[in-house]
Amino acid sequence: MPNPWEKLHVLHMLARRGSLIGVLTALTASYAALVITAILASPLAFAAFLLVASALDLLVERRFRPVVALLRRAQFGISHRAFVQIFLLLLLVAITDANREMSRPELLVISIVALGVPVFRIGYLGMLTLVRRRLLPSVEVRNVDLPEELQPVDPPRFLVQSLNPRMHALGLLPVLAGAICVWLGYFWPFGIVMVAYTVVVGAGCLLLLRQLMALGNRPNRQDLVDGVSAALREQHHPEVVLYFSGSPNSLYQAEMWLRTLEKMPHRSVVFVRQRHALRNLGRTRLPIVCIPNQVDLMNFTLADARVAMYVANVGNNIHLLREPRVKHVFIGHGDSDKVASFNPFSKVYDQIWVAGPAGRERYARAQVGVRDEEIVEVGRPQLDVIERWHGPLPRFTPDRPLTVLYLPTWEGWTDDDFQTSLTVMGLDLVTRLLASPVPIRLIYKPHPLTGTRDPRAADADRQIRAMVRAAARRTGSVPATRAAELREIEAALDQPNLDVEEAERLATRWRDVFWPAQGARHVVMTGRLPQLFDAYNVADLLIADVSSVVSDFLATGKPCVVANPKGLAEEEFRATFPSTSSSYLLHPGADIEEVLTTVLGGDPLAEARIRARAYLLGPDHPPAQQRWNTATEALMATADLEWDGQHGAGPELEQATAFVEPSTVPQAIGDGRLPTSEDKAVS
Known part of the structure; x- marks a missing residue:
């Protein structure tokens, strides 16, 4: 039976791509109309289509990034289209009756003046490129205070912000004025507009040139590297x-x-x-x-x-x-x-x-x-914050549904690595969960790299998001007061100068508001909030692919279901992926209801999860952070012992080892130690 969600997704995909195709067709047709009206010597029609083409140019640049990328690859970007407008204006001037009253020198002067539009545009963009290259620091930092002479400098925003659309709109004025002048039969208004255009763009070029000259006093590349290194060490x-x-x-x-x-x-x-x-x-x-x-x-x-x-x-x-x-x-x-x-x-x-x-x-x-x-x-020090669940799962009701966390992995770089369930069983799995007779609240979080290699994974992800969000809407909405409170916290978290302590406090407050406000609603997790470990604490059951989340979720003590998208035999699957030894398996075509019945009916793998936790994550004591710190201390001591204080990275290596004569190197390597001061004296 066809899945209605698949039909809905196909229609959505066609509508989305249809808008891209439509705007691309309209843009191409508008420039074709410019060519035709120039050849037919119709200045008013040329001016009308010029406005239409320029409006489409600005619309495409602001709202249709895939079309922008496609046009750039086709060597027909917005800068190329600006040049096409000028050359079509010159074609219009050459073909119309207006040029018959002109001498050849007059026609040549108008052509040279018109070519000032692309020339000044190229000059401005070239100057801006030089400034940006000089301004782009070789080293950038956060949380390090740099001396004023090492801090990055930004050019004035009006010189760089929304540059392509603004330059395109500015360059439209001389072209439009030229078309009107062809219709009028005299060109002095065109000259006035060109003078104004030259003054504006020329002034911008002078400001950029002034900035470029001022940058000559900035520290050079190596001075900046050394300065940042010194500031980092000092602080x-x-x-x-x-x-x-x-x-x-x-x-x-x-x-x-x-x-x-x-x-x-x-x-x-x-x-x-x-x-x-x-x-x-x-x-x-x-x-x-x-x-x-x-x-x-x-x-x-x-x-x-x-x-x-x-x-x-x-x-x-x-x-x-x-x-x-x-x-x-x-x-x-x-x-x-x-x-x-x-x-x-x-x-x-x-x-x-x-x-x-x-x-x-x-x-x-x-x-x-x-x-x-x-x-x-x-x-795994990160898991020290995970809440440990003891005993059987609670009884589930519509008011307190079974919370299922679905975490599919991505498709991997090669087919040998292919372990995602999205393309094989993801849609069917989510459909069954949403229609399950067991009260279920689904939390869906796709892997950040989903769809980077296989478009089918991206399509499945989009369909699942649509399904879960539609199901969430059917279960009601977040109370208005809670929604307003969440927006207020999110706005505070978006403040750029927010310190870490305050951000952590706000994130905790957001979490305390968000999960109770959801009630029995389904959730799609795609941003920084809610965090993954928050979902671990909220979930009753995990459904995942072979990935690190299977091991991490063991810290909760709750049951886990692992998808077997290739349909391997259970013995082969568990032998190939030992981390799944305490997980329930979901094979292609298998009904998730059977797995849920097993889990809720007695959870026979509960004891196995306790053993698997120690096998995969290590002992509970001492805490992982303490074990991590101990391992770091031991490795630091090894580094100190081997290099006798000469640790660190950078060009000082040559100075640190300069005393080692070639004749001493084999001995130093052979006896497993570094040259001592006595070795230095002998050499």
């Missing part, structure tokens, strides 16, 4: 580096560790390689340093750093991994049975930190070259 003395490089959708990989590092007794710094991360990383007390260029990173001195922690295996890691005086640790972004948790790249690190014995055994089974002594079990 924070960071000994631990959290390193992140990735897309905006991957920021969660670093954010999950911020509170853990804030609780450490040693000071930490967050290193990011993309400017978006500096802007969008969650609020933290930690200093954040953004260094996009690898040479700048290698020239940046971290004189106190002894440990660097990596949250993902990415190519940019090598720019810090090359530093031998720092101990490098892979902490990942969650323990799971997916390939990311036993990647062969992991053997480049000094140590690999896992949650429990399962992580250690996972590397042993994979045989990717990671030695057992390089693995340290530190638990």
Whole structure:
């Protein structure tokens, strides 16, 4: 039987794409009309279609970003279209009767004056590019106070804000005036408009030139790198580096560790390689340093750093991994049975930190070259805030429904990694849950990377969101007073200068208001709030794919259902993915009602979850944060012992090792120690 939600989604998709196709067709037709009216020598019609085309240009730039990207790839962006308008005006002037009363020099003068529109536009944009390049700092920071001479400088907003639409609208005036002048038969109004256009754009160019000359007194690239390094050391003395490089959708990989590092007794710094991360990383007390260029990173001195922690295996890691005086640790972004948790790249690190014995055994089974002594079990410090549930689940009623948390993973980079349930059973699963005779409140949170590789996953995600939100509307709305209170808190949280303590207080208040206000309503989680661990505490049952959330949810003590989208036999599935040993399995085509009946009828895997918790997450005592701190202390001590105080990263490495003569290097490597002062004297 066809799913009505699928039909609704198809209609929505067609309507959405239809609007894009429609506006693109209208824009193309308007420029075709400009060509035709210029050839037919119809100045008034040309002026009318010029207004239509320019209005469509501004509409596309503001509301239809996919069309903007498509036109740019087709070499017909808004700047190209502005040039087309000028050249069509010159074509109109050349073809109409107006030019018959002109001499050749007069026609040449009008053409040269008209070409001033694209020339001045190119000049302004070129000057702005130079200013932006000079203004773009090689190093950017948060939570670090820089001297005034090192602080970034922004050009006046009126010179850069909404630049393309404003320049396009400004350039429209001379073209429109030229078309009217062709109809009138005299061109002095066109000359006046061109003078005004030249004055306005020329003044902007002069302001940019003045700014560019003033920037000549700013510190150069290396001076800025050295200045930021000195300020960071003076104010924070960071000994631990959290390193992140990735897309905006991957920021969660670093954010999950911020509170853990804030609780450490040693000071930490967050290193990011993309400017978006500096802007969008969650609020933290930690200093954040953004260094996009690898040479700048290698020239940046971290004189106190002894440990660097990596949250993902990415190519940019090598720019810090090359530093031998720092101990490098892979902490990942969650323990799971997916390939990311036993990647062969992991053997480049000094140590690999896992949650429990399962992580250690996972590397042993994979045989990717990671030695057992390089693995340290530190638990999952983030889970210390999870509430532990004891005993059977409560009795569920329409007023107190069974809260099911559905957390599908993304589709992975390769088919070998493919473990998402979205494309295979996601729609059917959600449909059955929403229609279940058991009172159910569904909380749905897609993975941040959903749909990045497989469009089918993105389509399934959109359909599920629509289904859950429609079902939520049918169960009533949030009380008006609660909704107003939530909006007030969210507005306060959006304040850019909000300190971390106040933000945490507001987030706690928001959470205390949000969940009671939902009642039995279904929830789609897509933003920063509500947070994932809040959903763990609220949920009664988790449905997930093979991912780190399966292990993390064990901290709650509540039952978990894991999807088996490939339909593997149960024995094979559990052998391949040991983290699912205490989870109920959902096979393709299997009815979720059968699983719910088993869970609510006695929960036979309750005891198995207790054993699995210790296996996957390690012991409850001492707390994971304490074990994490102990592992950090031990690694710092190793770094101090090996380098005798010469830790840290940056160009000082050459000075630190300059005394080692070539003849002493083999001996130093062979006996496992560094050259001592006696070795130095002998050499």
